[in-house]
Amino acid sequence: MANHKTRLAAFCSGTGSNFQSLYHAINERGLPAEFTLCLSNRSECGAIIFARQHGIPTVHLSEKQHDTHKAFAAAMLGSLEEHAVDYILLAGYLRKVPEAVVNAYSFRILNIHPALLPDFGGPGMYGINVHKAVLEAGRNESGATVHYVDSEYDKGPVLLQRKVPVEAGDTPESLAARVLKCEHRLYPDALEKLLIAKEL
Ligand code: GRF
Numbered sequence: 001m002a003n004h005k006t007r008l009a010a011f012c013s014g015t016g017s018n019f020q021s022l023y024h025a026i027n028e029r030g031l032p033a034e035f036t037l038c039l040s041n042r043s044e045c046g047a048i049i050f051a052r053q054h055g056i057p058t059v060h061l062s063e064k065q066h067d068t069h070k071a072f073a074a075a076m077l078g079s080l081e082e083h084a085v086d087y088i089l090l091a092g093y094l095r096k097v098p099e100a101v102v103n104a105y106s107f108r109i110l111n112i113h114p115a116l117l118p119d120f121g122g123p124g125m126y127g128i129n130v131h132k133a134v135l136e137a138g139r140n141e142s143g144a145t146v147h148y149v150d151s152e153y154d155k156g157p158v159l160l161q162r163k164v165p166v167e168a169g170d171t172p173e174s175l176a177a178r179v180l181k182c183e184h185r186l187y188p189d190a191l192e193k194l195l196i197a198k199e200l
Contacts, residue, residue, distance in 0.1 A: 125153075
């Protein structure tokens, strides 16, 4: 792999446990990448606090701060440019990425989803809703998916996917915890795959 470090932005709305696992994996595995931005629609959340504690620049960017969607998208592109971001990693970002940003970062935005896409994806399929739907459908396995982001929710091409068993007596919460544990390995593995492919 080349000496140049791939510059990453994490987009988060909550705890940011996936962002944190990515950050630690980059250090532990010596991956040629670094987070140069953590962007959130919330002024305070676990991800923003973690970024501050680790010297990663943070940006609070919400559509409400702007008069038009166009101005919001332009501000997002401005932050990405300012921090010279190569790839965007969505990690629990509960907003749609503006079309202008998706177009500017075509095949350079990844998302992690807590189910085996294309099943259990799309609008409304986030957080605990996903795991409730899997249990209600009587599935005996679920999993996690890392995929490229395009203009439709949870529809972009899959980069990496891993299965997790559904166990007898599972509640949405117990299944969510098992899937999240899987996500914490899967997202770093997907990033590593991406970085290797990028150098080929
Ligand atoms: C994860 O389950 C992820 O799959 C989904 O949102 C959740 C984020 O959790 N997109 P965290 O903020 O990374 O802890």
